[in-house]
Each structure stands twice: as C-alpha cells, then as structure tokens.
Amino acid sequence: MKGFMALNRGASTTTHIDAKTREFIALAVAVTTRCQGCIDAHARKAKAAGATKEEVAEALGVAIALNAGAALTYSLHVLDAMDGTGQG
Template sequence: MGHGHAVQEELREPGRALRRAIPEVYDGYRTMHAAAYAAGALDQKTKELIALAIAVGKECDGCIASHARGAVRTGATESEVAEALGVAIAMNGGPGTVYGARAFAAFREFAEEAAPSQG
C-alpha cells in the first residue's frame, strides 16, 4: 500500500467518528463541496488539479490523497498533474517540492490502481 492509500486508511475511522459527532457540519460541507466541484465554466478535472495544487500549498496529506484520486477519476494525465504541481512549487518554494512529490506519487499510485490490467 502506498502513502496515498495509507493516509486515507489512517483517516477513515477518525473521520467517520467526527462526522457522527457533528453531522450538520459535514452535511453543509458536502453540499458546498458538490457545488464547488460541479462542472461549470471550469470542468471537474481542472477543479481537481486546482485542489491538488492547493493541497500541496496547505501541506495536507489527506487533501493530497483525496485530490490525487480525484484527478485520476476525472481523467487528468500525468503531464497535467505535473504541470499543476509545478505551479504549486512556484508558489510555495521548498515545501512545495516535498509535498508536490508526495502529490505526484499519490497520483501515480491511484492511476496505477485505476489502469486496466495488461496481461
């Protein structure tokens, strides 16, 4: 299991416990999230790439894992992710190189999992 999966697994139960404790907050967040990520002037893939770059800037491993997976699900290519992460590095300096690499590894991990088996 790669880092992206490990982070999601680590956060799964604590996240569920917090959702049970404050369901109204999570319901509001879910509604806002759906509205923000809906296709509009920007498509969903572009929004996931923006979110992934912001996750790098915020140094949030859980966000990186979520949006790396989202980038895969919306059809982002490795080149598109790399360029988005390049912008994140430009905006964040040295820490961007650490969290950008984590984001790139997470994207590749989820992309490999999503790729059809060849054999």
C-alpha cells in the same frame, strides 16, 4: 460536517471549468495547505477525470513556484522587521 459537505458539493458542480481543471486546482491547494487526505482524494479524482501524471506535475509546478514567491515575499517582510521598517 453538513456545511462542509454542502460546500464540497457546490464546488464540484460548477459549469465554467471542467472536472480535470478543478482537480488540478484542488491538488495545488492541497499541496500548499499540506493536507494529506486532500492529496489522496484529489489525486484519485484527477486520475478519474483523465488527468495524466505529466499534467498533474505541471500543475504542481505552479504550486511550487507560488510557494517560492510567497516565501520570498514574506522573507522580505522578516528582513524589513529586523530593520524596524516592518508593516506591522
């Protein structure tokens, strides 16, 4: 637990991106990893950082598009495997 807390503190004290952008990234990752606790925590933090619902929705649209792209890519791997031409 101490290691996780140290990692979390380090990630929240970066100086190259602002807190709101960091929360957009955290929310997108939370959605793609299906972490309800993360979603709850980072939605609160995003709101506190001044994020609007519209901004969060746009950030989540990126996560949705990326998940769709990954699903497409891995679906092609499945079809290749069915043909016996898979990578593994």
